[in-house]
Amino acid sequence: MTVISIPADSLFGLDNLPYGVFSTPDAGPRVGVRVGDSVVDLAKMLGDAAFAQPTLNAFMAQGRPRWVEVRAQITDLVVGDVPDAAVHSVDDVTMHLPIAVADYVDFYASENHATNLGRLFRPDAEPLMPNWKHLPVGYHGRSSTVVVSGTDIVRPSGQRKAPTDAAPTFGPSLRLDIEAEMGFIVGVGSPMGSSISPDEFADHCFGAVILNDWSARDIQAWEYVPLGPNLGKSFATSISPWVVPLQALDAARVATPVQDPTPLPYLQGEQDWGLDIDLAVEWNGDVVSRPPYAGMYWSPSQMLAHTTANGAAASTGDLFGSGTISGPEKDQRGAFIELTWSGAEPVEVAGEQRTFIQDGDEIAISATAPGHAGARIGFGEVRARILPAGS
Amino acid sequence: MTVISIPADSLFGLDNLPYGVFSTPDAGPRVGVRVGDSVVDLAKMLGDAAFAQPTLNAFMAQGRPRWVEVRAQITDLVVGDVPDAAVHSVDDVTMHLPIAVADYVDFYASENHATNLGRLFRPDAEPLMPNWKHLPVGYHGRSSTVVVSGTDIVRPSGQRKAPTDAAPTFGPSLRLDIEAEMGFIVGVGSPMGSSISPDEFADHCFGAVILNDWSARDIQAWEYVPLGPNLGKSFATSISPWVVPLQALDAARVATPVQDPTPLPYLQGEQDWGLDIDLAVEWNGDVVSRPPYAGMYWSPSQMLAHTTANGAAASTGDLFGSGTISGPEKDQRGAFIELTWSGAEPVEVAGEQRTFIQDGDEIAISATAPGHAGARIGFGEVRARILPAGS
Structure with missing residues (x-):
């Protein structure tokens, strides 16, 4: 398990928590959240298949109540121990286009x-x-x-x-x-x-x-x-x-x-x-x-x-x-x-x-x-x- | 088996053969070709899963050599006996948007x-x-x-x-x-x-x-x-x-x-x-x-x-x-x-x-x-x- 450290002056603290799509040498594009200088694999942390996707669209389509719920879950979970396999350094990932663009x-x-x-x-x-x-x-x-x-x-x-x-x-x-x-x-x-x-x-x-x-x-x-x-x-x-x-x-x-x-x-x-x-x-x-x-x-x-x-x-x-x-x-x-x-x-x-x-x-x-x-x-x-x- | 009749003055003879997406009361949208006043279910006739889709996109993406080949196959097959289950009257089908529109x-x-x-x-x-x-x-x-x-x-x-x-x-x-x-x-x-x-x-x-x-x-x-x-x-x-x-x-x-x-x-x-x-x-x-x-x-x-x-x-x-x-x-x-x-x-x-x-x-x-x-x-x-x- 990993404790994610957030530098005091980080622009990616718990009041931000932006979503993106990342890949690692061993696995393809999926949804992550940025915490400090770490990227947390959300499918691994939350077990929702909507995050095991190459775009944010499936998660976005779940709607605002779900967005609020996931943000609260992330806030609770990332201050504790996070499974090692779910945490990557931002320097070790490749970022992808986060959405399938409609209009x-x-x-x-x-x-x-x-x-x-x-x-x-x-x-x-x-x-x-x-x-x-x-x-x-x-x-x-x-x-x-x-x-x-x-x-x-x-x-x-x-x-x-x-x-x-x-x-x-x-x-x-x-x-x-x-x-x-x-x-x-x-x-x-x-x-x-x-x-x-x-x-x-x-x-x-x-x-x-x-x-x-x-x-x-x-x-x-x-x-x-x-x-x-x-x-x-x-x-x-x-x-x-x-x-x-x-x-x-x-x-x-x-x-x-x-x-x-x-x-x-x-x-x-x-x-x-x-x-x-x-x-x-x-x-x-x-x-x-x-x-x-x-x-x-x-x-x-x-x-x-x-x-x-x-x-x-x-x-x-x-x-x-x-x-x-x-x-x-x-x-x-x-x-x-x-x-x-x-x-x-x-x-x-x-x-x-x-x-x-x-x-x-x-x-x-x-x-x-x-x-x-x-x-x-x-x-x-x-x-x-x-x-x-x-x- | 059905023999498809094509009226002599039909605008949908063998020199046309347009593709569309149709559904019937018993089955959802899939790709068909129009022959006279009939719609032929292409997945049923040709056995290509690209036709068992709600848009033409998968078939279109196969490229021109495949488009030429399929047109020739249809031309050959529809002048003979076509399986009953693959033929519908245009009056009995609902037509859908034929493509997923990109730009x-x-x-x-x-x-x-x-x-x-x-x-x-x-x-x-x-x-x-x-x-x-x-x-x-x-x-x-x-x-x-x-x-x-x-x-x-x-x-x-x-x-x-x-x-x-x-x-x-x-x-x-x-x-x-x-x-x-x-x-x-x-x-x-x-x-x-x-x-x-x-x-x-x-x-x-x-x-x-x-x-x-x-x-x-x-x-x-x-x-x-x-x-x-x-x-x-x-x-x-x-x-x-x-x-x-x-x-x-x-x-x-x-x-x-x-x-x-x-x-x-x-x-x-x-x-x-x-x-x-x-x-x-x-x-x-x-x-x-x-x-x-x-x-x-x-x-x-x-x-x-x-x-x-x-x-x-x-x-x-x-x-x-x-x-x-x-x-x-x-x-x-x-x-x-x-x-x-x-x-x-x-x-x-x-x-x-x-x-x-x-x-x-x-x-x-x-x-x-x-x-x-x-x-x-x-x-x-x-x-x-x-x-x-x-x-």
Whole structure:
């Protein structure tokens, strides 16, 4: 039997307990919970076959009462002796994509980001569209290219046409970018013809991850009218491996900024689902931005309510992204196109002046939030290296 | 043993042999092939467990050589005696969604439709965007709300704002519409980092269905800038139950219209994948439009090549829609917003003047294509009844 030690300053203490899918050299992907620097094999510890699965979906589908029960069981058990065979060091495991992604929707919920992008993509028009403060604008992305942190990202090729070019050309993106976001995962869906109100959020949302919505700005700028982004985004979306349960975010809940005009009733709730999460964007080892989630205009509960307001089904494994998180300050911008103002204002990265991503670059986004009693909890990170086009 | 009779004028003769998923009162969903007015249980006839599944995905994933082999086996076997237990009348079976939908992408490949919609949505601008003749414009839709023909469609609610309204209101769509399309199904995908060229189409595309991309025009018009359609489309997409194999469409293959400017090399192929498919749109029993697929500017092989050109993965069960099929004539328009010019020019439907869809309406889209020796093959139909909001 093993007693799991939790360092006093750990971001993975008992108020966090995120779930992930791990494998070891001797056994394939199954569900674990992170405690300090250990990963506990939940099928071995709790004997529920839902954990002996290569994704969290079966457990998530069991519903909120079960999520609460399992979290309480883990809290009780990991402070005592845990069977040796159920405990692994985080350094000895490989992490996998934690969920089978059903539908993936990406939003656009930061007023600073939407305003900055509006100025850059449509310099001659009002930066915010008339609908922006009435509904959380979003679009569907490609589910099959959601990958876990650590997966290399190959630079995408596509059609690019600068305004001064006579015709588009096909080739590797010259303006490869990130979008630092949070991702939210639906545990329990809703059938076609029904909808989820903002105050029902906790019955449906299982937890949150960090999400990097890789964006090829040159491909996107040429293709996106009138039906929205497609190949400029569809090549890859990375998420962090540890899903922080919604229960662990109690101390992080805050009100959203004042929403004016008042949203329509279907977007109103009594519960605060703004979240005081601090992100950090690291580019080749240098932190270049610290986007604050707390300033996001639309809450994740409003995003889920909006998604289902027309009676669209929600499913176990649905993933929705917040959209780029950008604060009001320059060093709080969550995309390099904003941080460098479309390349016009390079930033210093490891001693070099940089604009967009170069081959070989490594990007890591980390995040923490308030835990209980002044401590903090961690989301870990979503990290990837960029490989040249065609690799 | 049963000898299956095929009426001389059947649209489901031996040159068609579409696959679907059916159930009977005594047994659940499994794969069948349609022959005349009969459905043949393929697991019973061929003894392959891939057919004893509730979707076509396992069979589709076996790949093109197997698709060719099975088609030849069926052709041989159904002209002889077939075990009684393997044969059902189409009238005695329930048809189900034939595939587990992976990613769903909807295109916009008809020049007439894109021009008409451009005029209606953006009256003060050039109707075709500058990118339209350079790439097949498309966007990702919601996979979880793809339903089979016969499923009732509940009128969606959402935010609507007429240009003259001071603010949006939430309520049932007042401009519910159809889009008559063909849908194409990926049988064999491609891994992340690779792409599919237009001439590799037949190795990857399993077959085609009729697709109705239900559209709430008022919701769509308010929400779609700048990230494209979301709730105006995500409530439902209907497809026909019988998947016509690509092999059955040999006699329907035609060149696309001349593409000028010449597409970039990654969109060029030696093979013609334009398709001479005739559709008919029936509104409460009256045929109001006959959209011709043969005039579509972009071919499905180009749509699949474009989707994977950035290295995005394709998966078994991916579905892509052609976009509304509209011909140059008014009675060839595949959406009511075009047919009635945004409601300004009502059409006569069963003796009434009509613009958009009313509760209780029933819409059916059927399609046929050339088969061998002058005969025709059928796709069957995609049919649905509209129920009031909130039902």
